[in-house]
Amino acid sequence: MPKKQKPKHKSKSKAKPVRVPRDFKLDDALLRPMFQDDVDAVVAIEEANQEFPWSEGIFRDCIRVGYHCWVFDWQGEVVGFTIMTTAPAQESHILNVCIKPAYQGHGMGSRFVHLLLKLSQHDGAEAAFLEARISNKRAQALYERLGFEKTAIRKDYYPDHNGHEDAMIMTYKFDEKKKGTDAERP
Ligand SMILES: CC(C)(COP(=O)(O)OP(=O)(O)OC[C@H]1O[C@@H](n2cnc3c(N)ncnc32)[C@H](O)[C@@H]1OP(=O)(O)O)[C@@H](O)C(=O)NCCC(=O)NCCS
Numbered sequence: 001m002p003k004k005q006k007p008k009h010k011s012k013s014k015a016k017p018v019r020v021p022r023d024f025k026l027d028d029a030l031l032r033p034m035f036q037d038d039v040d041a042v043v044a045i046e047e048a049n050q051e052f053p054w055s056e057g058i059f060r061d062c063i064r065v066g067y068h069c070w071v072f073d074w075q076g077e078v079v080g081f082t083i084m085t086t087a088p089a090q091e092s093h094i095l096n097v098c099i100k101p102a103y104q105g106h107g108m109g110s111r112f113v114h115l116l117l118k119l120s121q122h123d124g125a126e127a128a129f130l131e132a133r134i135s136n137k138r139a140q141a142l143y144e145r146l147g148f149e150k151t152a153i154r155k156d157y158y159p160d161h162n163g164h165e166d167a168m169i170m171t172y173k174f175d176e177k178k179k180g181t182d183a184e185r186p
Pocket of ligand 1: 049098099109111136
């Protein structure tokens with residue numbers, strides 16, 4: 001994810017993580033575009049996951065300028081979101097993927113990335129890339145499993161408590177993937 005544009009330290013939510021509802025089924029969760037009315041819920045998820053979260057204004061701007069902004073909606077509650085921008089014939093930039101803590105590990109992050117790869121191809125991008133904190137091994141493993149490669153390190157990209165943290169740049173190149181592979185899934 002790109003560095004937060006207005007780094008403003010916030011401590012992670014102290015709220016006890018609640019369990020995912022027993023009847024939660026990924027296939028029953030609605031994958032739909034994000035609207036301005038979703039932004040409060042989206043900000044809450046961002047702040048529960050990130051110590052240097054994006055501001056509400058950044059999310060509103062992403063919707064307003066027409067970036068790909070999607071949410072997972074479980075029975076009327078937003079439980080995850082993703083944002084991407086595409087430059088046709090160039091690269092898609094996956095800007096943010098974030099799942100409400102209790103709902104992580106149920107496949108929503110993977111579904112989002114499959115969706116973004118399909119949208120990238122549809123937009124005519126040759127590749128998709130993203131940044132992940134060097135320390136965010138879980139996210140890196142997820143992207144590698146989906147066909148991304150580690151392509152570069154961007155020094156001091158993110159704010160952290162000791163100053164800055166490097167970013168791992170990860171890239172998915174469409175021309176190098178065989179037909180019918182990763183990006184074909186929903
Ligand atoms: C990184 C992130 C987006 C992944 O989303 P997610 O919905 O948890 O991802 P998935 O469920 O698709 O896959 C994650 C793991 O759950 C496992 N999993 C997938 N479906 C599962 C299921 N039905 N039951 C149990 N585990 C499952 C996957 O195998 C994977 O294994 P891992 O624990 O070894 O990583 C999420 O953890 C998150 O929001 N993190 C905080 C914000 C962040 O770091 N964003 C990425 C910045 S680059």
